[in-house]
Amino acid sequence: xxxxQAIGSATPRTFTLTNTGGVSAMxxxxxxxxxxxxxxxxxxxxxxGTCAATLAPAANCTVVVNFVPTASGPLADTxxxxxxxxxxxxxxxxxxxxxxxxxxxxTIDNGPTYNY
Numbered sequence: 519x520x521x522x523q524a525i526g527s528a529t530p531r532t533f534t535l536t537n538t539g540g541v542s543a544m545x546x547x548x549x550x551x552x553x554x555x556x557x558x559x560x561x562x563x564x565x566x567g568t569c570a571a572t573l574a575p576a577a578n579c580t581v582v583v584n585f586v587p588t589a590s591g592p593l594a595d596t597x598x599x600x601x602x603x604x605x606x607x608x609x610x611x612x613x614x615x616x617x618x619x620x621x622x623x624x625t626i627d628n629g630p631t632y633n634y
């Protein structure tokens with residue numbers, strides 16, 4: 519959960535992928551997000567992400583996903599990682615969610631008026 523973030527901001531979060539199988543996961547790539555989430559930098563695995571196309575058994579790697587709210591209220595999508603498990607194509611998913619809110623807006627009160 520990304521919590522509440524200002525509309526137009528970009529808040530990164532790092533997700534760890536772990537291969538608990540006995541053979542390498544191959545052909546790894548990220549799915550497409552809707553308007554409010556994106557891989558940091560625009561593509562899989564995200565800026566500073568460490569995942570590549572293959573992940574060895576018992577190894578892990580990271581992907582970085584930004585929450586970029588475009589509207590107020592709760593927003594959700596699915597982080598999708600496509601891969602081949604050594605036999606068939608598979609998909610790993612995780613729900614990502616956050617709340618968009620209007621950015622901070624300060625006002626200044628001129629204070630009382632004095633007549634000297």
